Amino acid sequence: xxxxxxxxxxxxxxxxxxxxxxxxxxxxxxxxxxxxxxxxxxxxxxxxxxxxxxxxxxxxxxxxxxxxxxxxxxxxxxxxxxxxxxxxxxxxxxxxxxxxxxxxxxxxxxxxxxxxxxxxxxxxxxxxxxxxxxxxxxxxxxxxxxxxxxxxxxxxxxxxxxxxxxxxxxxxxxxxxxxxxxxxxxxxxxxxxxxxxxxxxxxxxxxxxxxxxxxxxxxxxxxxxxxxxxxxxxxxxxxxxxxxxxxxxxxxxxxxxxxxxxxxxxxxxxxxxxxxxxxxxxxxxxxxxxxxxxxxxxxxxxxxxxxxxxxxxxxxxxxxxxxxxxxxxxxxxxxxxxxxxxxxxxxxxxxxxxxxxxxxxxxxxxxxxxxxxxxxxxxxxxxxxxxxxxxxxxxxxxxxxxx
Numbered sequence: 001x002x003x004x005x006x007x008x009x010x011x012x013x014x015x016x017x018x019x020x021x022x023x024x025x026x027x028x029x030x031x032x033x034x035x036x037x038x039x040x041x042x043x044x045x046x047x048x049x050x051x052x053x054x055x056x057x058x059x060x061x062x063x064x065x066x067x068x069x070x071x072x073x074x075x076x077x078x079x080x081x082x083x084x085x086x087x088x089x090x091x092x093x094x095x096x097x098x099x100x101x102x103x104x105x106x107x108x109x110x111x112x113x114x115x116x117x118x119x120x121x122x123x124x125x126x127x128x129x130x131x132x133x134x135x136x137x138x139x140x141x142x143x144x145x146x147x148x149x150x151x152x153x154x155x156x157x158x159x160x161x162x163x164x165x166x167x168x169x170x171x172x173x174x175x176x177x178x179x180x181x182x183x184x185x186x187x188x189x190x191x192x193x194x195x196x197x198x199x200x201x202x203x204x205x206x207x208x209x210x211x212x213x214x215x216x217x218x219x220x221x222x223x224x225x226x227x228x229x230x231x232x233x234x235x236x237x238x239x240x241x242x243x244x245x246x247x248x249x250x251x252x253x254x255x256x257x258x259x260x261x262x263x264x265x266x267x268x269x270x271x272x273x274x275x276x277x278x279x280x281x282x283x284x285x286x287x288x289x290x291x292x293x294x295x296x297x298x299x300x301x302x303x304x305x306x307x308x309x310x311x312x313x314x315x316x317x318x319x320x321x322x323x324x325x326x327x328x329x330x331x332x333x334x335x336x337x338x339x340x341x342x343x344x345x346x347x348x349x350x351x352x353x354x355x356x357x358x359x360x361x362x363x364x365x366x367x368x369x370x371x372x373x374x375x376x377x378x379x380x381x382x383x384x385x386x387x388x389x390x391x392x393x394x395x396x397x398x399x400x401x402x403x
Contacts, residue, residue: 002134005071005127012124013071020068023112024061030108031101032057041100043205044091071128081132082255085139089147090195090253091207092156093140098133105129147251152184152218157197157248162241163220168307172273173238174213174224180246187216189257190280191364191392194221197248198233208233211276211366211392212252213308215283221252224307226273256392258284258364264388265293267356269347269375271367272300277392279308281364286319294319295356299327299347299371303340325355349378358382365391 020027036042045056063080070076106126110117147153164176177194179185191211198206214222227238241247258266258281266285268278275298285294296316300306306326316322328341335341343351352375356363363384365375372391379389 002131005131009124009127010072012121013068013128016121016125017065017068019113019116020061020065024065025057027105027108027112028057028061028064030111031104034104034107035100038100039204041097044093044097044207067128067132079255081135081139085136085143086253086255087209088136088140089143090193090209090250092195092250095137095141098137102126102129102133143253147186150186153186154251157250159246160221160249162243162245162247165241165243168224170304172224172226172305172307174222174308175237175241176214176220176222177247177249178220184218185221186251187218188212188221188252188280189254189260190215190284191257191277192252192254193277194223194252195250196233197250198236199248200232200236203232206233209254211254211280213276213279215280215287221249224273224276224279254392256364256366256390259362262288262290262292262362265295265357265361266290267295267297267361267363269297269352269363269365269367270299271347271371272305273307274365274367274371274392275307275312277366278364279312282312282315282319282322286315286322289320291320293357293361294322295361296322296324297327297347297352297356298325299329299367302328302330302332303335304332306341309340347375349374349382352378353382358384362388363390365389 032045036045066080067077106122106129109125110122113121144155148155159180160177161180162175163178164174166174166176168174193209193211195207195209198208200206210223210225212221213224214220225234225237228234256277262285266281268281270278278296278298282294282296285292296312298306298312306328309326312324316324325343326341327343327345327347328335329344329346331341331344337344358379361384363375363379365372367375376389376391380386
C-alpha cells in the first residue's frame with residue numbers, strides 16, 4: 001500500500017477544485033495531445049472516444065474532478081479503481097506506461113493554468129497521481145498474475161481464429177473464437193469482456209472491448225457484435241472478417257459478472273446489444289442448474305433487431321425457473337404478441353417494479369447509457385440496495401485514467 005497522502009497535498013489538491021471546474025476539459029485535451037505524440041502511448045487508447053466531440057475527454061475531466069473532491073475520502077473511489085484496473089489489464093497497460101501519463105498530466109496543468117499552477121500545486125498533483133497510480137499498478141499486477149496462473153490463461157495478445165459466424169439480427173452477428181495454438185482457454189466469469197487488437201489497413205492499431213456472450217466452456221469464446229453506423233472495428237468485423245480470420249485477443253477481464261454463488265432471484269435486464277453479457281449469464285445459470293427464479297427482460301426496436309431470441313427461449317425452456325419478457329419499442333407490421341415479443345413499448349418503471357422481485361433479487365443491467373441510468377435510478381427509488389444493482393455500460397468509463 002502506498003504511503004498516505006500528506007495533509008498538505010490533500011489541502012492543495014482540494015484547493016484546485018474551482019480551477020478544475022473551470023478549465024478541466026482544456027487540461028484533459030492538452031494532456032491527450034501531449035501523450036498522443038508518442039505512437040506507443042496513443043495506440044493504447046480507443047481513438048473513437050477522443051477528439052473534441054469524444055466522450056473520453058469529458059469522462060476523464062469528471063473523473064479528475066471526482067478524485068480531487070474525494071482526495072480525503074478515497075474509499076468512495078474503490079469501485080472505480082477496480083473498473084480502471086480491469087480495463088487497463090484488457091488494454092495491456094503496464095507500469096512503464098504510467099510515467100508518460102504523469103508527465104503529460106502535469107505538463108497540461110501547467111500549460112493551461114499558467115502561473116496559477118505553482119511548484120507547490122504541481123508537486124501536490126504529482127504526489128496524488130502517483131498515489132493512485134501505485135494502487136492501480138499493484139492491482140493490475142495481481143490480475144495479470146491470476147490470468148497467467150489460471151488454467152488456460154495468458155498474458156499479452158493471443159491469436160484466436162474465427163471458427164463460426166452467425167447472423168443474429170439485422171445489426172448483430174456472433175463470432176465464435178478458438179485459439180490458434182489449440183490449447184484450452186481460461187474460464188471467464190459470465191459478464192466479462194475480451195479486448196481485441198485489430199490491424200485495419202489505413203489505420204493505427206485499433207483496440208476494442210466486446211462482451212463474451214457465451215458461458216465458459218474451456219475451449220472457445222463467443223462475442224456478439226453490433227455493426228455501429230460509423231464503427232471502425234465493428235464495421236470491419238461485419239464486412240471483412242471471415243471464418244479463418246485470426247484476431248489478437250487479451251484474456252477476459254471486467255468487474256461486471258455473475259456471482260459464483262447465486263442464492264437470490266436474478267434479474268437480467270438489457271437494452272439493445274446489451275443483451276450479450278446477459279446471454280452468457282443465462283447460459284451459465286441454466287447449465288449450472290441454478291435453483292433460483294431468473295427473470296430475463298430485454299428491450300429492442302423490433303423483430304429485425306432482436307438478437308438471439310430463439311436461443312434465449314430455448315435456454316428458458318431448459319431452465320428450472322426462467323421467465324423471459326421481450327419488449328419491442330415499435331413492433332413491425334405482422335409481428336405477433338407472444339411469438340415475436342411479449343410487450344410493446346419500452347420497459348417502464350412501473351412494469352419493472354411490479355413484475356420483478358425488487359425486495360429480493362440481484363439485478364444485472366447492461367445497455368446504452370440512457371437506458372442504464374434510467375433503470376438504476378428506478379430500482380434505487382424502488383428501494384433496491386446498491387449492492388444488488390450490478391451494471392455495465394457502453395463507451396468509456398467515467399473515472400480517472402480509464403483508457
